[in-house]
Amino acid sequence: xxxxxIEFRNLTKRYGTLLANxxxxxxxxRGELMTLLGPSGCGKTTALRGLTGYVRPDEGxxxxxxxxxxxxxxxxxxxxxxxxxxALFPHMTVWxxxxxxLMIRGVSKKDSEAQVREALQLIRLEGLSDRYPRQLxxxxxxxxxxxxxxxxxxxxxxxxxxxxxxxxxxxEEMRFEIRDLQRRLGITxxxxxxxxxxxxxxxxxxxxxxxxxxxxxxxxxxxxxxxxSKFVADFIGLSDFIPATVEGFDARTARISVAGVALNAPxxxxxSRGQKILLFIRPNDVELVTSESGENIxxxxxxxxxxxxxxxxxRVQIADGVNARVQTASGHRYAQGDRVHLHLPxxxxxxxxxx
Amino acid sequence: MRILKLYLQPLWNARxxxxxxxxxxxxxxxxxxxxxxxxxxxxxxxxxxLWFPPELTLQWFQSAIxxxxxxxxxxxxxxxxxxxxxxSTAIGILSGWAFGRRHLPGKExxxxxxxxxxxxxxxxxxLGVAKIFYGLDLVxxxxxxxxxxxxxxxxxxxxxxxxTFEALDERVLEAATVCGAxxxxxxxxxxxxxxxxxxxxxxIFTFTTSYNEFTLxxxxxxxxxxxxxxxxxxxxxxxxxxxxxxxxxxxxxPSLVILAMIQGGIQPEKLIGGFKGV
Numbered sequence: 001x002x003x004x005x006i007e008f009r010n011l012t013k014r015y016g017t018l019l020a021n022x023x024x025x026x027x028x029x030r031g032e033l034m035t036l037l038g039p040s041g042c043g044k045t046t047a048l049r050g051l052t053g054y055v056r057p058d059e060g061x062x063x064x065x066x067x068x069x070x071x072x073x074x075x076x077x078x079x080x081x082x083x084x085x086x087a088l089f090p091h092m093t094v095w096x097x098x099x100x101x102l103m104i105r106g107v108s109k110k111d112s113e114a115q116v117r118e119a120l121q122l123i124r125l126e127g128l129s130d131r132y133p134r135q136l137x138x139x140x141x142x143x144x145x146x147x148x149x150x151x152x153x154x155x156x157x158x159x160x161x162x163x164x165x166x167x168x169x170x171x172e173e174m175r176f177e178i179r180d181l182q183r184r185l186g187i188t189x190x191x192x193x194x195x196x197x198x199x200x201x202x203x204x205x206x207x208x209x210x211x212x213x214x215x216x217x218x219x220x221x222x223x224x225x226x227x228x229s230k231f232v233a234d235f236i237g238l239s240d241f242i243p244a245t246v247e248g249f250d251a252r253t254a255r256i257s258v259a260g261v262a263l264n265a266p267x268x269x270x271x272s273r274g275q276k277i278l279l280f281i282r283p284n285d286v287e288l289v290t291s292e293s294g295e296n297i298x299x300x301x302x303x304x305x306x307x308x309x310x311x312x313x314x315r316v317q318i319a320d321g322v323n324a325r326v327q328t329a330s331g332h333r334y335a336q337g338d339r340v341h342l343h344l345p346x347x348x349x350x351x352x353x354x355x
Numbered sequence: 356m357r358i359l360k361l362y363l364q365p366l367w368n369a370r371x372x373x374x375x376x377x378x379x380x381x382x383x384x385x386x387x388x389x390x391x392x393x394x395x396x397x398x399x400x401x402x403x404x405l406w407f408p409p410e411l412t413l414q415w416f417q418s419a420i421x422x423x424x425x426x427x428x429x430x431x432x433x434x435x436x437x438x439x440x441x442x443s444t445a446i447g448i449l450s451g452w453a454f455g456r457r458h459l460p461g462k463e464x465x466x467x468x469x470x471x472x473x474x475x476x477x478x479x480x481x482l483g484v485a486k487i488f489y490g491l492d493l494v495x496x497x498x499x500x501x502x503x504x505x506x507x508x509x510x511x512x513x514x515x516x517x518x519t520f521e522a523l524d525e526r527v528l529e530a531a532t533v534c535g536a537x538x539x540x541x542x543x544x545x546x547x548x549x550x551x552x553x554x555x556x557x558x559i560f561t562f563t564t565s566y567n568e569f570t571l572x573x574x575x576x577x578x579x580x581x582x583x584x585x586x587x588x589x590x591x592x593x594x595x596x597x598x599x600x601x602x603x604x605x606x607x608x609p610s611l612v613i614l615a616m617i618q619g620g621i622q623p624e625k626l627i628g629g630f631k632g633v
Contacts, residue, residue: 052533074532075540081533087526091548101534104544148534158533 002066005030005188006051006156010060013046020046021057022212028205033182033189035199038209039235044192047209048160051190053077065155075104080149080187084161086141088133094120094144095129101152119147122181139170146178150185157182157189163198175201196236200224208232230355233280240286240325241352242279242318246271254351259319263296265349278352283313283325285348288334289341296349298342300324302334316340389607395600415601423586423602431497432566432582438501439508439565440558446505447512447557448550454513455520469513472506477570480506485574495577503571508561515560519553559617563610 006028013021020043028034036044049055051062053074061070069077080101088097096103098119102112120126123143133141142162149157159178163171179202182189193199199206200220207217208231216228227233230241244256244263254267258279265279289297300316303323307313311329318324324342334340395401396415398408419425453459454466472480484503485494493499523546531545569584576585583606590599 052529054529054532073537074529075535075537077533078535079533081530083526083530085524085526087524087530089527089531089545089549100531100536100544104535104540148530152535 003029004063005032005065006034006190007063008047008050008060009063011047011050011057011062012059013043013050013055013057019212021050021060023060024209024212024214026207026214026217028188028190030188031186032204033179033191033202035191035193035203035206036209037193037196037199037206037235038215039194041211042209043212044194044209045160048158048190048192051077051156052079052081052158078155079158080152080154080156081158082142082145082149082160082162084164086133086138086145086165088141088144088148090133092132093129094125094131094133094136097133097144098129098147098151100148101154105152115151119151122150123147138166139174142166142174143177146181150181150187153185153187155188157187159189159191161193162191164193164195171198178202200236208235226350227280227352230278230280230352233350233352238283238325238327240281240283242281242324243322244277244279244351246273246275246277246351248273253346256351258298259322261298261318263298263344263349264346265351266346268351270353271351276354278354279344280350280352281344281348283327284311285345286324286326286328287343287345288314288326288328288332289343292341294343296344296346298324298344300340300342302336302338302340305334305336314340316342318342392600392603395597396604398597415597416605418595419590419598419601419605422598423590424581425583425586425602425605428581428583428586429605431580432584434497435501435504435572435580435582436562436565438497439504440561442501442505443508443512443561444516444554444558446509447516447561448554450513451516451520451553454517456523470510473510481571481574484571488575494575495580497580500572500575500580500582501565503575504565504568507568507571508564511560511564512557515557516550516553519550519557523549559613563613566609 004027006026008024008026011021011024012019022043024043024047026034026047036047038044046055050057051064053069053072057070061068063069064077089100092100095116099109099112099116102115107115116129117126120129123146125140125143125147128136128140133144136144142165145162162178163174166174175198178191191199191202200223203220205217205219206223208215208223210231216223216232218226223232224236227236227239233239233241242258244258247255247257247262249255249267249271252267254265254271256263256265256277256279263279271277291297292299298318300318302314303317304315305312308327311327312333314326314328314334316324316326326342394408397411397413399410399412399414401408450469454462459465481503484506488494488499488503491499493502527549528541528545531541536544567584568582569588572582572585573588576582581589583602587599587602587606590602593599
């Protein structure tokens with residue numbers, strides 16, 4: 001039994017001239033929850049449909065549990081899937097909806113009873129088994145969707161934006177519920193979403209997609225802390241990009257200048273002297289300090305202030321056309337026009353190539 | 356201006372009365388012929404300028420059944436309607452699937468052709484059908500008359516079932532497949548129950564169309580395939596106004612039953628214990 005449960009090999013799909021999947025290579029480990037994250041049209045849904053067999057790839061292979069399923073019909077792939085619009089069978093009760101995968105597999109009414117009951121217990125809806133989907137709330141419907149997907153213990157659980165149709169509060173609640181369920185059952189899962197917070201909260205690993213190809217794959221922490229491109233940095237969390245020039249570098253540290261001020265940042269591969277580069281930092285990592293001396297201090301003028309309740313958001317002008325963004329919870333309130341000093345901690349600075 | 360308003364006020368107040376009188380007049384216009392025929396079918400010795408038949412009787416119905424051979428005629432009508440409904444529904448399901456779920460090139464054009472028999476004058480169409488059916492020996496057969504009716508019934512079935520299939524949620528079908536159902540099982544366990552209300556609606560439409568159809572039947576019937584509509588028409592020539600009226604009343608009963616069912620809120624989907632969309 002290999003460690004890899006699902007593998008995309010060079011998955012490619014074209015719609016006319018549009019490249020929906022461009023040689024996607026991705027391995028998903030047994031028991032792992034992998035999120036495919038990206039803006040709409042990035043190809044994440046096409047990749048998922050490739051796995052279900054609803055979309056036939058033009059090139060490449062898909063393996064589930066070391067078995068090539070590229071040409072296997074959908075109904076033989078032993079998958080469980082949860083849909084954005086729930087996609088319950090409207091003419092069946094909750095019980096019959098959950099029993100459906102078992103019924104299709106020829107399990108008798110009597111034999112399937114225990115499994116259906118267990119699945120309904122998992123999602124805490126035992127009392128509603130006689131209801132029809134239209135009599136349930138969105139959250140309840142999606143729980144039924146989960147039970148239906150899990151009832152026959154499939155190899156793989158697929159979740160296609162399962163929380164997008166729910167309101168914000170319920171969405172956050174269900175995140176933990178799904179995560180907990182997936183962990184308890186130890187099932188391999190692929191979760192498709194365009195919501196970066198959802199991806200960070202849920203995933204073992206995140207695969208970020210952009211116009212058909214994988215931009216970066218890693219744990220939520222890796223993706224958040226070490227984004228490999230401007231796209232990833234921009235897509236995940238708050239981000240600020242300050243144009244800079246490379247002045248020099250050694251194996252560990254690069255010296256750059258921002259609007260004439262010398263700063264240090266961890267070195268990255270592929271640097272060259274005089275090169276234009278972006279200094280990437282999260283606005284909540286920047287500190288406002290009083291001292292003018294010290295490492296990585298940028299002077300500027302407060303340009304705009306926004307009150308966000310638990311913190312303040314400042315836009316600080318460094319030079320003409322060069323702005324930095326700071327979010328801080330610290331006590332002192334600055335006003336528009338105040339001169340401030342920004343401290344950019346070296347270990348929080350990242351250098352990213354312009355795209 | 357104020358004086359004008361003063362004079363118009365009573366009229367304005369009487370507007371409800373006006374509206375109701377108009378509606379009542381309209382109802383009389385529609386119902387009068389039907390009332391007349393009904394009275395005739397049960398009236399005896401109703402001649403001259405009498406407002407109401409002097410004597411009521413059911414003997415004309417008895418005569419209609421005996422002379423008009425109504426039981427056999429009704430059987431013919433039912434068989435022909437059944438053939439028309441079955442074929443039209445089958446065509447409707449297949450074309451409805453194609454129209455509702457696939458991107459067909461030239462869809463509008465195809466739809467126009469399908470609707471053509473309903474658009475051109477029935478007698479023109481019926482003459483053409485008769486010419487072809489005589490050549491094919493289809494005249495005076497259940498299949499022949501039924502097929503002729505299909506040309507009028509199928510457009511209804513296709514229209515109704517196209518929108519039924521259009522309303523099917525693609526994701527629900529995908530869910531069935533991912534759950535392990537192959538095409539056949541998906542159809543029987545998921546698609547069929549979901550389109551059943553549409554099928555039932557289409558069957559009601561096609562049945563009434565076939566049952567009421569006169570022109571096409573007249574051009575394709577024979578002694579063995581007399582339908583209720585044609586039998587009533589033939590009775591006019593035989594000259595017994597009361598018996599003809601009795602037949603006309605029998606003719607209208609099934610349509611009234613169906614109308615009452617629809618008006619009574621007996622929706623087709625409720626008949627099969629189903630559901631109402633997602």
